[in-house]
Amino acid sequence: MTETRAGFVALIGEPNAGKSTLLNRMVGAKVSIVTHKVQTTRARIRGIAMEGQAQIVFVDTPGLFRPRRRLDRAMVAAAWGGAADADIVVLLVEAHRGLTEGVRSILDTLKDRLPKGTRVALAINKIDRVKAETLLALSQELNAAYEFAKTFMISAEKGYGVQDLKEWLAAEVPAGPWFYPEDQIADLPMRMIAAEVTREKLTLRLHEELPYQLTVETERWEDRKDGSARIDQIVYVAREGHKGIVLGNRGETIKAVGKAAREELTEFLGRPVHLFLTVKVRPNWLEESERYNEMGLDFRDGD
Numbered sequence: 001m002t003e004t005r006a007g008f009v010a011l012i013g014e015p016n017a018g019k020s021t022l023l024n025r026m027v028g029a030k031v032s033i034v035t036h037k038v039q040t041t042r043a044r045i046r047g048i049a050m051e052g053q054a055q056i057v058f059v060d061t062p063g064l065f066r067p068r069r070r071l072d073r074a075m076v077a078a079a080w081g082g083a084a085d086a087d088i089v090v091l092l093v094e095a096h097r098g099l100t101e102g103v104r105s106i107l108d109t110l111k112d113r114l115p116k117g118t119r120v121a122l123a124i125n126k127i128d129r130v131k132a133e134t135l136l137a138l139s140q141e142l143n144a145a146y147e148f149a150k151t152f153m154i155s156a157e158k159g160y161g162v163q164d165l166k167e168w169l170a171a172e173v174p175a176g177p178w179f180y181p182e183d184q185i186a187d188l189p190m191r192m193i194a195a196e197v198t199r200e201k202l203t204l205r206l207h208e209e210l211p212y213q214l215t216v217e218t219e220r221w222e223d224r225k226d227g228s229a230r231i232d233q234i235v236y237v238a239r240e241g242h243k244g245i246v247l248g249n250r251g252e253t254i255k256a257v258g259k260a261a262r263e264e265l266t267e268f269l270g271r272p273v274h275l276f277l278t279v280k281v282r283p284n285w286l287e288e289s290e291r292y293n294e295m296g297l298d299f300r301d302g303d
């Protein structure tokens with residue numbers, strides 16, 4: 001039996017570089033809604049891909065751009081947080097835009113901030129939009145600006161080169177046990193999506209009242225014979241007092257949140273959903289959250 005491998009890979013690049021498209025190609029279509037949520041929740045999202053005996057856990061970071069407002073700074077910090085935790089970083093550069101000022105500033109930040117020894121692969125994306133000569137020149141220019149571990153020419157949209165990149169990542173992640181058992185991977189994205197939908201509805205409903213130490217986990221997911229899905233989730237809060245806020249007067253807040261989340265999930269899944277929400281106090285939430293954060297199972301806002 002071959003040895004198992006597992007590691008974290010951060011996809012970085014300017015906004016619109018194609019990170020979500022690439023992630024979806026490597027992980028599967030199911031995460032697309034999660035990455036769409038990045039824009040609204042500013043959460044760090046991960047998807048998981050298996051390649052042979054390797055488990056690749058992707059960190060899809062919010063777009064890296066020059067910080068202007070305070071919020072932007074928080075987003076950029078969150079993006080770099082993801083990159084610094086990773087075993088391997090993949091920088092996506094758009095073939096038709098080339099070495100832009102934005103890419104230059106990312107390269108500078110990589111030199112300054114990335115822990116020594118973290119390998120960075122270059123993926124020149126959207127190669128379907130340019131001629132071969134342009135590509136070679138661009139690859140040389142970029143490799144002169146940074147010492148990349150490897151250069152890939154890909155089209156995330158059309159799928160060119162994506163398998164090569166995935167196989168390389170699989171070989172590069174450290175040897176070691178998988179972070180997730182194989183049978184959990186299949187529905188993990190769906191569980192994450194479902195938890196994120198409820199989290200979003202809570203945010204919309206509670207605004208600034210929202211206890212910031214709050215997390216939603218999908219405990220159980222049952223696909224029923226009649227085609228519907230039963231989803232059980234737990235909303236964890238850190239204090240007894242927070243429980244009252246989330247429940248609301250006579251439970252009206254949690255009921256409204258559950259209804260809104262159920263409607264969105266029903267629409268997304270295209271079949272009836274029975275959603276059951278329970279609010280629980282978990283005082284040691286903070287310590288645990290670090291663990292969950294590491295595993296990519298948590299969706300708190302970045303600021």
Ligand SMILES: Nc1nc2c(ncn2[C@@H]2O[C@H](COP(=O)(O)OP(=O)(O)OP(=O)(O)O)[C@@H](O)[C@H]2O)c(=O)[nH]1
Pocket residue numbers: 013014015016017018019020021022062063064125126127128129154155156157158
């Ligand atoms: N022609 C072409 N278009 C692509 C390719 N990959 C991605 N795109 C398009 O580029 C646009 C941006 O792609 P996304 O995957 O959303 O980019 P992103 O990096 O996740 O963007 P942010 O979430 O804003 O950071 C979309 O319209 C994609 O369809 C490609 O290989 N070729």
